Amino acid sequence: MKQSTLSEVKSAVTPRATLLVIGVVALQLLFVVSYVGALHEPRLRDVAFGVVAPSAAAEQTVRRLDGLPGSPLDPRALPDEAAARKQIENRDIDGALVVNPGGTTDTLLVASGSGKALAIALGSLTGNVLEAEGRTARTVDVAPASPHDFNGLSSFYLVIGLCVGAYLCASILAISTGARPANPTRAATRLGTMVLVALAGGLGCAIIVGPILGALPGSVWALWGLGALIVFAVGAATLALQGLFGVIGIGLAILLVVILGNPSAGGAFPAPMLPPFWEAIGPALPPGAGTWAARSITYFDGNSMTSSLLVLSAWAVAGVVVTMLAAVLRQRRAAEPSPPGQPS
Incomplete structure (x- = not known):
């Protein structure tokens, strides 16, 4: 009886089936590693970002943003707001800060159509940087996601x-x-x-x-x-x-x-x-x-x-x-x- 049961088990659990089960377990573990590894701690890294400001202020702002801890932004100076909007629409950059030299309220250009999480993160980061300088920013969505999306x-x-x-x-x-x-x-x-x-x-x-x-x-x-x-x-x-x-x-x-x-x-x-x-x-x-x-x-x-x-x-x-x-x-x-x- 025991020998018959053992024989049944051996015939049911073939080497091929064993390898396939091992493969499935491996995929399961890789699934968890990949999803949790990719998504458990999202943060900005070298985001292509434009800066529009008078020449001296633009260079200073670019250096300040480039030196933020963890390198969240990859800033570059742009000639004007129209150029910044064009680059966002062309998907060359993900956002831009338009500095208002005559006031304390700047403009942050984003594109939630690229992903709302990125637009929100840029708004939060920019807000914190400007707040430390006694400034604020109004956010303008250049390519907004549909309200049904x-x-x-x-x-x-x-x-x-x-x-x-x-x-x-x-x-x-x-x-x-x-x-x-x-x-x-x-x-x-x-x-x-x-x-x-x-x-x-x-x-x-x-x-x-x-x-x-x-x-x-x-x-x-x-x-x-x-x-x-x-x-x-x-x-x-x-x-x-x-x-x-x-x-x-x-x-x-x-x-x-x-x-x-x-x-x-x-x-x-x-x-x-x-x-x-x-x-x-x-x-x-x-x-x-x-x-x-x-x-x-x-x-x-x-x-x-x-x-x-x-x-x-x-x-x-x-x-x-x-x-x-x-x-x-x-x-x-x-x-x-x-x-x-x-x-x-």
Whole structure:
């Protein structure tokens, strides 16, 4: 009886299952490390910040802001308020202080469309600096988030939904007929399916956040195109990882998109408020590139999107190339004759 039970346990807990369970536990731990590590203590770090003031006062203000403890700002002098507004709209800087030489009330320019947490943090920091000098600041939101977009988070949630749908769809395609496609035709079919899913999912999500919910005021067509690109990029990358590593590729996709990508995307806290590691990797991963582009479409007239679109396109192209190459190599290996003495 005991031997039978032991045999049942051994047959149920296979080495493969054991490795997969260990992998899941590892992902669980990495999830906690990444999210808590990125988001537990947000603070400003080297935020691109403009200063508008008469020449002598501008230099003095830049030096003072540059010397703040912890280096929260990366200040630079700008010629006038119009230039500061233009740079904020182009997403070259995140805020600016316009000094009023004839009074004690200055103007702080922010853009809550980039993330309300960043605008609030800049207001608090600037207020403390000016208060020590007996001055105050009125805040002007150059690119305000929609009143229906709480804390400017809807763009982030849109991108996360697109990414989750993409890797889930790619995973289902693998689970249903084998993680590694047997030949290039099957690989191309999976990629073609992802194109259809990307077009449908991108359009549906753009309509939901736009006309239906009114959360994002940007162009539905532009959000559709971006959504389709995000879905295909993440889906193709997931298929590529599955083609290389089998079912383990699904876990690697989750690692890249969910565990590393989501907390570094600049959603709850924009990039200048994240620790250096997450700030560095965010723009290179689909959630970060997608969130930046979605906010550009929604609140900044599509400015400063090129690098994000290139990142997403690179993921898409790499996913297609690796998926097809893996399928070709797998077909060639399957066609090779077996060595003498081994079954074919």
